Amino acid sequence: MSEGEKSLLEVRDLAVTFETSRGPVEALHGVSIDVRRGETVAVVGESGSGKSTLAASVNRLLASNGTITAGSVRLDGTELTDLPERAMIAVRGSRIGMVPQDPMTGLNPTMTVGAQIAEALEVHGLASGQAARTRAVELLAAAGIADADSRFRQYPHEFSGGMRQRVLIAMALACRPELLIADEPTSALDVTVQRLVLDQMAALADELGSAVLLITHDLALAAERADRIVVMHSGRVVEEGPSRRVIDAPQEDYTKRLLAAAPSLATPMVSAEPVAAQRDRKSTAVLLSLGGVTKRYHVRGRREPLVAVDDVSIEVCRGRTVAIVGESGSGKSTTARMALRLEDADSGSVSFEGTDVSRRRGRSLQGFRRSVQPVFQNPYASLDPRYTVGRSIAEPLRVHGIGDEATRRHTVEGLLAKVALSTDLADRLPHELSGGQRQRVAIARALALEPDLVVLDEAVSALDVLVQQQILELMVTLQRELDLAYLFISHDLAVVRLVAHEVHVMQHGRVVESGDPREVFADPQHEYTKRLVAAVPRARRAGPQA
Amino acid sequence: MTALLSLWRNTFVRRVLEAALTLVGVSVLTFAVLRVLPGDQITASYGIEAGALSPDQLASLRAYYGIDRPLVAQYFSWLGGVLTGNLGVATQSQQDVLDMTLRALPITMELAVLSIVVALLLGVPGGLLAASRAGALRDNGSQLLSLLALSVPTFLVATALSSWLANRFGYNPNGEEFATLLRDPALNLQQMALPALTLGVSIAAPVFQTTRASVLAIRDEDYIRTARAKGVPPRRLQARHVLRNALIPVVTISGLQFGFLLGGAVVIEQIFSIPGIGRQVLLGMTQKEYAVVQSTVLVIAVLFVLVNLLTDVVYRLVDPQARAQ
The missing domain is CATH 3.40.50.300 (P-loop containing nucleotide triphosphate hydrolases)
Structure with missing residues (x-):
């Protein structure tokens, strides 16, 4: 021009x-x-x-x-x-x-x-x-x-x-x-x-x-x-x-x-834990294990049930991040819900620290609920608008009857500091916070019960890139400090590549490809993975310099 | 089992089965409530003198009314009659309940239709007007009116209005013997005017609120912006994009209200001496005419179910998404 x-x-x-x-x-x-x-x-x-x-x-x-x-x-x-x-x-x-x-x-x-x-x-x-x-x-x-x-x-x-x-x-x-x-x-x-x-x-x-x-x-x-x-x-x-x-x-x-x-498929990983150290752990501390789980839904007006998740096997070890990628309808969120035991599998097994989750009742189920915590996509919808930030974070403690009012207050302050928020935010209401701050609050709430596993369902997808980067860094820091495991659900390959040690690609309820995300995305084997990688804008495939 | 399940998933079959279950429930409940209430047909017709009847007389009266048999037998003999078209007989007047119902029902229906027409004529344009300038004088004014219509009991307004007309102008069409629409349309419509207006105004209030709220909600929808972005002028926007979508909840609420009206507006029918279905039930209750109450309530329930089905059909006409399901 x-x-x-x-x-x-x-x-x-x-x-x-x-x-x-x-x-x-x-x-x-x-x-x-x-x-x-x-x-x-x-x-x-x-x-x-x-x-x-x-x-x-x-x-x-x-x-x-x-x-x-x-x-x-x-x-x-x-x-x-x-x-x-x-x-x-x-x-x-x-x-x-x-x-x-x-x-x-x-x-x-x-x-x-x-x-x-x-x-x-x-x-x-x-x-x-x-x-x-x-x-x-x-x-x-x-x-x-x-x-x-x-x-x-x-x-x-x-x-x-x-x-x-x-x-x-x-x-x-x-x-x-x-x-x-x-x-x-x-x-x-x-x-x-x-x-x-x-x-x-x-x-x-x-x-x-x-x-x-x-x-x-x-x-x-x-x-x-x-x-x-x-x-x-x-x-x-x-x-x-x-x-x-x-x-x-x-x-x-x-x-x-x-x-x-903006993460690209060429950005170095945020988590830089030596691969050897991870491999050692794998054999020792399997935290969550999904073995051939299947989930069907009956859909109105359809004779055949919809198979949302079909024979999926996934293992998450202590201190590691396992990601599931796929498009809407691929079954990745249903898998997350089964891992949280918000849904029961129709067949296959979900076990946590070696015991079958579906058989857990009473105290044992309570223990499971404490160890596994969710963070959802929408930081606007997942916090009660009428609860102060402090009350939202303290709620899991109250539900599980941990501590009294004073010690809970103290714990909340500690958690806010951990997610890099000022402690005087405790008395604010969610609408006074930005999207990134809210997602930090949601993470603080998930950490309140000192869980072993956090399930993040598109937890950074609604955030702007600058905020997204901060949250991802926070996640990785917390993982190192607390030896947390993450089950990370996302549609964004570049983000997954940034934080995950292992990735499972899902399509139509099945896992079509698994492995180290750097290898899987650099050299996809399955047709569907190839399509997903090709759909990433060029600049993000090769990084800003190319 | 799977065959049954798939049958259940068929919407039509399910609706019919649900309706049948509802009707069985209604019939059992009405039957039970009548038996639980103190007193029976004998005390109703003899009053305190029933206490003076000898055991023999009581027994023969019980046998005469058919209330000496076990309750289950009574229920099934009544239900069997209903299924073969015999709704029973009112013992005192010796009238066939079917005939009574056939006479009362068209009157109630006429009142219901007139009332709903009044309600829609007041409520829908009122709601549109209020929504056109949310927060302005016309909005606050009409909201206040609708609140008034909701909170002032209808029978109060009705009584006040009719006695004022009668005393001040000597105009009291409801004082004369009731005329059906076919016999004397002019008198009939005069007799219907006040009750229809009273009922219509009270139903107009929820219709108004629903219309207003749904127009306001629809105006903020993304597709309204899309339509404006393609250059649709305001009038066409209002008619083709806002109104059509806003009417969907209005259809639902009107259908529900119409169903209730078919049950007979007992108080209004009583005040204005309209021999509709509501009065028939009331009369049956006071005289412990079991057959009258049971059968009439069942007829009302059937009508209610039918109106609901009809509402669904209308709903499908305005909402293509409902059509697909």
């Missing part, structure tokens, strides 16, 4: 303020970006960086408490910030398309997908009736939906997440908009699907000549997909430039930190 060329989208000194109960909060301060015709620009940042607010300001769909307080947004020379609402409605969809973040909630459940695509054409007077229908079917097919003609009449719930996102892409591009805004278009999808959907979106946008404003938290993904990258932090643009340059030679400190924190 030459410098003199006119921009399609020109954002200048944009400021956006949200009215909140604690007074006005400025979410964007003087943001300026440009998108040229046919170009893909990625806006990268952590949650709270203002990247989604920027996207919503462009087509003026800010939440009702948000207002643009200064600056300008020009689309091909037309000022959008002071355009009357009626005129803005004509711009939305026809000149600016939008692909939302979550395909599961982005489609109207009471309208057929075909009607929803045709509607985009109808409201802008581009086509109606049979013509709109024909065009909608073409768009569906172009977005990668097989058998588009009969799929046209189906409802959103009959489509998978990836399919729904394709429908939304078809809908956003229906009127050949000059600009497509894609706000985290694939972060809710499985990794292998992500790649396909992004490929299709790029191909279709390219064919129609639409420029793309891609909002993402994933630098590697941005590097792979965009011509230029804009890095945002706390409502400001920190750095921008051609993708290669930003990734290879970041100028700003913040960008460097982001890059360093």
Whole structure:
């Protein structure tokens, strides 16, 4: 792109303020970006960086408490910030398309997908009736939906997440908009699907000549997909430039930190325990052992039961991290639930320190519950919003009748210090804490009973990379100090490679490949593992330097 | 066993079996409650003089009413009758319960339909209006009204309204003999107006609240934003995207309320002298007419089950996800 060329989208000194109960909060301060015709620009940042607010300001769909307080947004020379609402409605969809973040909630459940695509054409007077229908079917097919003609009449719930996102892409591009805004278009999808959907979106946008404003938290993904990258932090643009340059030679400190924190398949392991020492242990201290466990569910309207977990055998030794990777529906969470004895296996055995877990009752079961503790994915949902941090952490102690009020208070302070949180957080409520702080609280709670094994089900997936890095480091430090074992459930290969001593790859309820993650990911044997590895964005496969 | 299990998983079969079980439960419960209550048909018809009856007279009266037989035998003989279309006879008036029910039921149904229409006409637009400016005067005002409608007992309003009309204007259609819709539509509708309005207003309150809450929730859904992002103008957005989704819970609550109405609004029917099914049960209770109460309650239960099934059908029409299951 030459410098003199006119921009399609020109954002200048944009400021956006949200009215909140604690007074006005400025979410964007003087943001300026440009998108040229046919170009893909990625806006990268952590949650709270203002990247989604920027996207919503462009087509003026800010939440009702948000207002643009200064600056300008020009689309091909037309000022959008002071355009009357009626005129803005004509711009939305026809000149600016939008692909939302979550395909599961982005489609109207009471309208057929075909009607929803045709509607985009109808409201802008581009086509109606049979013509709109024909065009909608073409768009569906172009977005990668097989058998588009009969799929046209189906409802959103009959489509998978990836399919729904394709429908939304078809809908956003229906009127050949000059600009497509894609706000985290694939972060809710499985990794292998992500790649396909992004490929299709790029191909279709390219064919129609639409420029793309891609909002993402994933630098590697941005590097792979965009011509230029804009890095945002706390409502400001920190750095921008051609993708290669930003990734290879970041100028700003913040960008460097982001890059360093994002794990890739080439990052050295965080846990650097000598391999020999681990091998010695393996024979001596098997903590948890799943032997050929199988779990079936009866699904309404299906004659055959769904086999969620099929003959899975996994061993976790003291002081080691065993990871299970796989996509949604692979059975990895069900396996974790059986390890926690939140579910019983239909066949096979789950034993802990040599005794069968399913036979444990009363005191023995209590003992098991103390030794094995869970940490779940969502740090927002797993803490009771009405409990103070201190009360949440002390609850396991209270449940198991350990200590009195004063000693528990003391234990809580010790635990907070252990997860690197200030002790005066004990009296705060969860909503006053950031996502990373909450996940630390959840870990502190899991450690309260001095467990031997902690089961982490996607425990770092919802966190921003910088926070994720801190939590992973914390996990490894605690493992060394307390000789903890982890059963680590994740879909993120790079994170697994960072912390796990052993990995099991699951697909359709079966373990298809196992071994040392460095070896497994460097030289995958099974087709499915190969696909998973290939789905990792290039920059993360080889590391930022490559 | 597996065959039975798979049969159970068939939604339709399961619904029918559940309905049948519900009805058996209702019949046993009604039967038992009537027997547990003190007094029987003899004390009901002879009053305190029942104490003066000789043992022989008592025995022959018991045999006459059929209450000398063991309870199980009484239950099954009644149930057998019901299954063959014989709902029994009211001993005092010698009327067939089936005939009584066939006369009372259409009246109750008419009242129920009119009430639900009033409720929907008030509740749905009211809810939409309130949700259109949440927190504004119209929202707070209509919320206050609905709270009032919920908390003031209907019979109080009903009595006050009808006596005020009668005293002030001499207008008291319910004072005249009840006219069915077919015999005298003009009088019938006048007689139905007040009770339908009273019932309708009290049902409008939950309908209003449900509509308002669900419109507000739907407006924050991601798919509403998607629709706005593709340029759907406000009116079309309201009609095709918000309303259709918001009506799903409204259908559920209206169906439930309609089911209750079919059970007869006992108090309202009594106040306005409407010979509906609620009054029939009440009359049967005071006169210890076992057959009347048992059979009428069972008929009401059947209707309730049918209305629930019907609600499901309507539900499937508005919610494609329910259709798939």
